[in-house]
Amino acid sequence: MKKLAELMTPNFLIDLDKMERNIQDMGALCESNGKKLCPMVKTHKSSELAKLQVQYGATSFLVGTVAEAEQLVKSGHKEIVFAYPIAAEENIMRVIELAQKSHVTLSFDGVDAAGQFEEQLIKKHIVLDYLIIIDCGLHRFGVLPENIVELAQQLKQLGHLNFKGIATHPGQVYGASNRAEVEAVEKAEIHALEEAKRRLNREKIEVEIVATGSTPTVAAIAKNQTITTVRPGNYIFYDAIQVALHVVPWQRCSLTVLTTVISQPSKDVFMVDAGTKCFGLDKGAHSVALLSGYGIVKDHPELIVESLSEEVGKIRAIGSTNLKVGQKIEVIPNHACSSANMTSFFIGHRKGLVERMIAVDARRNAFRETSLIL
Numbered sequence: 001m002k003k004l005a006e007l008m009t010p011n012f013l014i015d016l017d018k019m020e021r022n023i024q025d026m027g028a029l030c031e032s033n034g035k036k037l038c039p040m041v042k043t044h045k046s047s048e049l050a051k052l053q054v055q056y057g058a059t060s061f062l063v064g065t066v067a068e069a070e071q072l073v074k075s076g077h078k079e080i081v082f083a084y085p086i087a088a089e090e091n092i093m094r095v096i097e098l099a100q101k102s103h104v105t106l107s108f109d110g111v112d113a114a115g116q117f118e119e120q121l122i123k124k125h126i127v128l129d130y131l132i133i134i135d136c137g138l139h140r141f142g143v144l145p146e147n148i149v150e151l152a153q154q155l156k157q158l159g160h161l162n163f164k165g166i167a168t169h170p171g172q173v174y175g176a177s178n179r180a181e182v183e184a185v186e187k188a189e190i191h192a193l194e195e196a197k198r199r200l201n202r203e204k205i206e207v208e209i210v211a212t213g214s215t216p217t218v219a220a221i222a223k224n225q226t227i228t229t230v231r232p233g234n235y236i237f238y239d240a241i242q243v244a245l246h247v248v249p250w251q252r253c254s255l256t257v258l259t260t261v262i263s264q265p266s267k268d269v270f271m272v273d274a275g276t277k278c279f280g281l282d283k284g285a286h287s288v289a290l291l292s293g294y295g296i297v298k299d300h301p302e303l304i305v306e307s308l309s310e311e312v313g314k315i316r317a318i319g320s321t322n323l324k325v326g327q328k329i330e331v332i333p334n335h336a337c338s339s340a341n342m343t344s345f346f347i348g349h350r351k352g353l354v355e356r357m358i359a360v361d362a363r364r365n366a367f368r369e370t371s372l373i374l
């Protein structure tokens with residue numbers, strides 16, 4: 001078995017012990033609080049890692065793209081929830097095809113995309129389940145709780161769509177700059193769902209599923225009685241953003257980029273062979289003010305990833321360092337989900353020894369989609 005130090009660079013590493021602990025802990029959190037676990041697969045886009053999540057309690061998967069859903073179904077997963085609305089006939093037909101091989105739940109926040117689905121579902125004589133997206137403060141998708149009844153009644157007119165419940169995502173938490181701000185988002189997340197459910201129940205509309213999730217808020221919302229299903233994504237890896245938000249210490253981060261120092265242009269500046277095409281320029285989807293640089297250099301608190309070009313990065317030493325040209329270092333990316341999307345495989349290791357390769361097989365894949373285009 002190869003040692004990490006013998007690998008070419010750059011490469012994307014997963015510390016399997018750490019990742020398995022992250023998966024197990026989330027499974028245990030859900031089990032002890034009686035919640036269903038529906039991880040968002042955009043973080044890893046890997047059907048192998050999805051299988052591991054099933055082993056530790058995941059009962060369905062939240063997908064952000066049709067490609068993710070197709071790969072999950074191809075590899076045997078049967079419960080798929082679309083996080084966002086799908087519109088346009090070509091996309092809708094792909095989802096309907098999937099619904100014939102698996103149980104698909106859709107998500108809507110208005111009547112337009114739902115109406116387009118209804119048109120196709122009528123032709124196929126199929127009924128699909130759906131959730132209504134609630135806006136709990138991210139102001140991206142969703143209706144405000146005070147408008148939920150009106151939308152639910154409009155959607156009820158569409159006979160081939162079956163209302164199952166409500167869902168939200170408190171993505172604004174990534175703009176928090178301290179624990180108190182995270183707690184305020186948790187409160188807004190819970191309040192929006194409770195209020196929406198209360199209004200629906202008042203109209204005698206049954207709400208079977210109440211779903212929400214984000215890695216920073218999941219521990220708190222899992223304890224809420226109204227919520228039935230939690231949908232975190234990032235927790236499988238964690239990253240520098242989660243560390244900045246004090247969700248976990250850096251030692252819990254399982255995904256790193258292995259990179260080599262290729263030049264030392266001055267005493268305290270080092271160039272490495274990984275840049276934006278490994279780390280991304282992400283400072284968090286909604287900009288976390290707490291980050292310094294583009295990642296955490298493992299075991300080197302004196303180093304900062306100061307700037308990135310496409311294939312190379314500039315590291316600055318802010319204290320004395322023994323770093324040398326030719327040395328390899330591991331960097332925890334700011335946003336692991338964006339980083340993971342830039343490789344077609346991870347290298348899984350335990351205690352520094354390579355164990356296996358893990359395919360990132362649920363990305364949008366040019367070869368797989370050729371047949372759909374030509």
Ligand SMILES: Cc1ncc(COP(=O)(O)O)c(C=O)c1O
Nearest residue numbers: 040083169213214215232233234
């Ligand atoms: C709708 C929805 N749910 C859940 C998640 C998972 O959030 P996190 O990666 O913070 O766990 C996301 C992330 O983008 C999302 O868009």
